[in-house]
Amino acid sequence: MNPVLGELVERAGGLVTRVAAVQVVPEWTLWQACRSGALVRVMPEVFVAAHLLDGRRGTRPDAPVLSRLDPELARRAACAWVEGRGALSHLSALDVWGLRRQNPGELLHLSAPARAGLRSRPGVTVHRRQGLILEPPQVVVRKGQPVTRLEQTLVDSWPILPSAERRAPVLRAVNDRLTTPERLAVALGNAPKLHDRATFRTLLTRLAEGCRSPLEIWGHERVFTGPGMPAFRRQARVRVGPRTMYLDLFAERERVNIELDGATTHGDPRQREIDLRRDALLATVGILVVRFAHRRLVHETDDVRRETLAILTNRRASATA
Structure with missing residues (x-):
């Protein structure tokens, strides 16, 4: 790989966008690095160092390239792709909030305003939402990444998680004083069609009564x-x-x-x-x-x-x- 491009990729933790690359090297240098196998395109105009795809044992050969990355790097790649037009949400945001580790190979989740023009791609599900504003309080920056607010993240993740795993992130969030049953109840009230909503409501009632496990x-x-x-x-x-x-x-x-x-x-x-x-x-x-x-x-x-x-x-x- 061109040494200038290689240094740029290294400083950025193994990831580079086309926009960033062409500021320091000619565009053909970027594509040459891809043809030589030094870089791999994982999202439109987003590239990672090829060696970072190694070690993802158990991943199917036909799996999306993005799913062969460490989840943290995959989230960074997704954020670089959306360029401020969306935010990590659902299970992806849950990991950033520190409440559940996202497993390698799991789909990434992004939420975006309905008019943002983003569509789901292999390895990434885009949830288009009416009225979503990519600013606080709906979206905050945590660990350098835009994520949906905690209460919304927990409500969104509820139906996606296996039933046996649904309560743990909610309990931990309340026990760690990241949120309250009352704030979660407000978020739940805005999701009248949520799957298994009654169980979530009962859990919030128990938390409000003082149960913590x-x-x-x-x-x-x-x-x-x-x-x-x-x-x-x-x-x-x-x-x-x-x-x-x-x-x-x-x-x-x-x-x-x-x-x-x-x-x-x-x-x-x-x-x-x-x-x-x-x-x-x-x-x-x-x-x-x-x-x-x-x-x-x-x-x-x-x-x-x-x-x-x-x-x-x-x-x-x-x-x-």
């Missing part, structure tokens, strides 16, 4: 509501001395904290030690901590419910004795 949602729906159960405060904030803690379920009158221990984190001996110290600290202010493991919550639901009711009854009796 699939296990907490399971407990809310199958164990800790109904006759005899108090109105638990979820993710209740409690301060003991200099330390602030958030309790999974807190029965304020009975001073009982129900903790739902996941199948992975709480099996760690170090985490177990942290839990014990935390429980002892809560005991100093009269809060009884009761822990239920994932296995029991899922497989011994009725027993867990009976035990919880008995503990609450005994605490009430002790308080009035």
Whole structure:
């Protein structure tokens, strides 16, 4: 490859556009690099260093060239192609937001105004939208790339993801305080025909009620509501001395904290030690901590419910004795 062009490609992380190339070398030099196999055209007027297509094991020989790139480089190529006429959206934006890694070979997603003149191409799906404005708040720049706002991204991605994977990005976004159930509800309200919309709405309701994990949602729906159960405060904030803690379920009158221990984190001996110290600290202010493991919550639901009711009854009796 021409050394000047090669330096330009290297500085740009393996990618170059025709417009950028012809500013430093004659156009025939660019096409010569393509004919020699040093560069590969992946989108109209967008080229990448050929060696960056290596190592994409499992990709079909007839797959679009774009799908043979690392997802981050593929997104950069797509953004270079649209030249500000569109933004990454759906699963592609979800990766940029840090909520789900896009797998090599997955389709890239772009959203563009209806009149932008962009059409889907091999490896890229273009979603044309009436009223889309490529400026904040509808589109923001994250990690140097234009993406649809987080709430829109989560709503758009919902029907594309396998049903078992849909809740995780939403839960993580709320837990990481990137958004709120209320803001997501507004975005969902603008998508009345979304597939499986009722499940999404129920998830937002649980999040608004304080559930923060699939296990907490399971407990809310199958164990800790109904006759005899108090109105638990979820993710209740409690301060003991200099330390602030958030309790999974807190029965304020009975001073009982129900903790739902996941199948992975709480099996760690170090985490177990942290839990014990935390429980002892809560005991100093009269809060009884009761822990239920994932296995029991899922497989011994009725027993867990009976035990919880008995503990609450005994605490009430002790308080009035």
